[in-house]
Amino acid sequence: MSEPIILIVDDEEMMRVALEQWLRLSGFTAHVATNATEALALLDDVRPHVVLTDVRMPGLSGMDLLRAVRERAIATEVILITGHGDVPMAVEAMRAGAFDFLQKPYVPEQLVKTLRRAAEQIALKREVSELRRKLDGGESELATRLIGTSRLMDDLRHLVRELAAIPTDVILLGETGTGKEVVARCLHDFSPRAAGPFVAVNCAAIPAELIESELFGHEAGAYTGARDKRIGKFEFTNGGTLLLDEIESMPLLAQAKVLRVIQERAVERVGSNRLIPLDIRIIAASKADLRAESEAGRFRADLYYRLNMATIPLAPLxxxxxxxxxxxxxxxxxxxxxxxxxxxxxxxxxxxxxxxxxxxxxxxxxxxxxxxxxxxxxxxxxxxxxxxxxxxxxxxxxxxxxxxxxxxxxxxxxxxxxxxxxxxxxxxxxxxxxxxxxxxxxxxxxxxxxxx
Incomplete structure (x- = not known):
């Protein structure tokens, strides 16, 4: 998660300034409001993960602000701070939907921990909400991208909806022209990785002597002609989805190295000794039955079993x-x-x-x-x-x-x-x-x- 956004609401300037400086030093993005009305006006623009508010303020109180935030039904937590707290007020605040209720003087480190817990919870809620919105609102989009009214297409759309949300590698199996790359893009676009890169590599189109450099990259001087450093497809895809199309045509030696990358989720450029961590999803597409290919010795069985977390068959027209x-x-x-x-x-x-x-x-x-x-x-x-x-x-x-x-x-x-x-x-x-x-x-x- 990027820096959590905190909206500080307090009518005391010294308290606002002190909190703002402390939270920014602690790795938060901090915004301030002098009262609850100003805070409500900032909500849509700032989209804070947490509203940190004093309870007693002129005009609307912190409790009023809490209720207003909850009425808007937005994904934001509210933490109340007061120097006059008591048990009934704390109970009322929690019942109204507050994430926590802190009494002055509070321990700054404890406040930071509480804010981080609240922000992580909201970040997760937003991610789930966005995914549901994509899946629910994307029904019509899926229907326009995966066109067809047959039962086979209904089953395909169902599989794409289910697997898009699951961070697992996938095999797409189908004849040439059945739309494997279209399905791969749908799996990416309807997943939490949609904002990351989608990279498609045609394994059949890469010469055997260049496949390692193409996939893993190389350091300058790694071999004759490698004058500059090159970022490979695995590293370039970090944070997104990598489609290995026609993977059945990949040389066996390269398959062994791809297996290592997939298992360790880390890549080592040619000519380097440093492992680069990867956060990617692998989609392998093939027109050949990879199980049969592995049994015939033309495809590594260990790579097939590692990739085969889920298989989507694409029916011929x-x-x-x-x-x-x-x-x-x-x-x-x-x-x-x-x-x-x-x-x-x-x-x-x-x-x-x-x-x-x-x-x-x-x-x-x-x-x-x-x-x-x-x-x-x-x-x-x-x-x-x-x-x-x-x-x-x-x-x-x-x-x-x-x-x-x-x-x-x-x-x-x-x-x-x-x-x-x-x-x-x-x-x-x-x-x-x-x-x-x-x-x-x-x-x-x-x-x-x-x-x-």
Missing amino acids: RDRGDDCVLLFHHFLAEAARRFDKPAPSLHPADVNALMVHSWPGNVRELRAAAERFALGLDAPGRSLGNLLGAEASPAPAAASLAERVAAYERHVIEAELARHNDSIAAVVDALQVPRRTLSEKMSRLGVRRQSA
Whole structure:
């Protein structure tokens, strides 16, 4: 925690000055107010961890200030000081929500200990509150970043919400293009580390002879050509989240050194004998089954077991039902805005083509297809089915009739919502369905208004 912020409230100038100087020397950030009214006006700007107030003051008393702070329901503790304390007053103060009640003369060192305990408690409350706010208020944000209405996507969002708050290493397992880096960023952004750096390293893209320098850094002169000191990715990520993408391609020798860093949470630059403590979260992403790779001797088993605190499987697009249609609409609208072109309409045959295509490149392939469709660079009149069919064969098992109907209904409703600027009344008229029927279908199909 950074320096705790204390708001001193006392009408006696000598006491204010003495307290302010003592607390600043003791490692606090101190602000002062001459009375309770002034203190209340400062609360929002100062956001103190603790209000340290005298009880007896002209106008509002310290007890009045305590009650006002509690009525505002802000994350701030209040400690009362008085030279006229008695048991009934102390009991009343504690019942009103005071953190502590001190009587003059007090021992300065004891005051500092009490302030630190109160500030640590508030810092923890604020951290928990902020995390809950992110998780609760982030439901809609998660839904826009991890798009899909299938059960697999519901499960994925649930796992991300749960694991974001837990300071544990994670393995992301999924085919190429399933969105492993997107999930890693969500784990970071919805965690207490969100203010820290997020660093992604593609292990497959680093030459074997450079991987140690890239990950661990080096001192000047550590080897030929190392003229300057270099900070490695582990050290650079301190306080944040490090994504080791395609970790299965990392050389075995480098894996052994990464294991040591992860176990000790400390890194040693090449050419140095000094360990640098690390406070980082490791997310390892792989398209290969790391357990199978370790059993085959291609990946260190000890590193796999150390990383495997939690595993998040990412489903291929072909297993996510009509999520592909929802995603295609999303990427199509995004591309149309970027290229400043109107989004082309999808016909029923196009929706069916999206549903039956195997999507070997998963979401990455889908995004590219949506961008090409938005640009209209293919032959005029060419259907999406022909475009996709020219690139890859359809999935062995086509979508069921119910899935195709649901996908088409979703497409029609979304298209009408877009055409009528989210006006439900206009869509009801255009589709000639009762408002209740439309609402039920939107709920069942996961259709949301853009302005919602």
